[in-house]
Amino acid sequence: MWYKYMNAKDYGELFDNGETDIAEHLVLENAQRPELSQKQITLALPIGMIEVLDKEAQRMGESCQSLTKFWLSDKLAVR
Numbered sequence: 001m002w003y004k005y006m007n008a009k010d011y012g013e014l015f016d017n018g019e020t021d022i023a024e025h026l027v028l029e030n031a032q033r034p035e036l037s038q039k040q041i042t043l044a045l046p047i048g049m050i051e052v053l054d055k056e057a058q059r060m061g062e063s064c065q066s067l068t069k070f071w072l073s074d075k076l077a078v079r
Helices: 008-016 047-060 064-077
Strands: none
Touching: 047 064
16 A cells, blocks of 8 residues: 555554554655754853853863753753
8 A cells, every 4th residue: 555645544554454664655755854953043151151161061072062952952851
């Protein structure tokens, strides 16, 4: 059974009918993960805060940007 476009119900029916490998039914060229799209921002921080952030990032072997993204995502996931 081949569908050009399938919804969750169609995939559920395949699974219910014992078909566990649905890869052949996926159209990966059209796949999107909107939660991973990015938008660049400018953030002004006090110099002392940036220095502490740089030191902590260096200590952890990460870039300042990676560490900032990790901390922000950690704080926002609490909500």
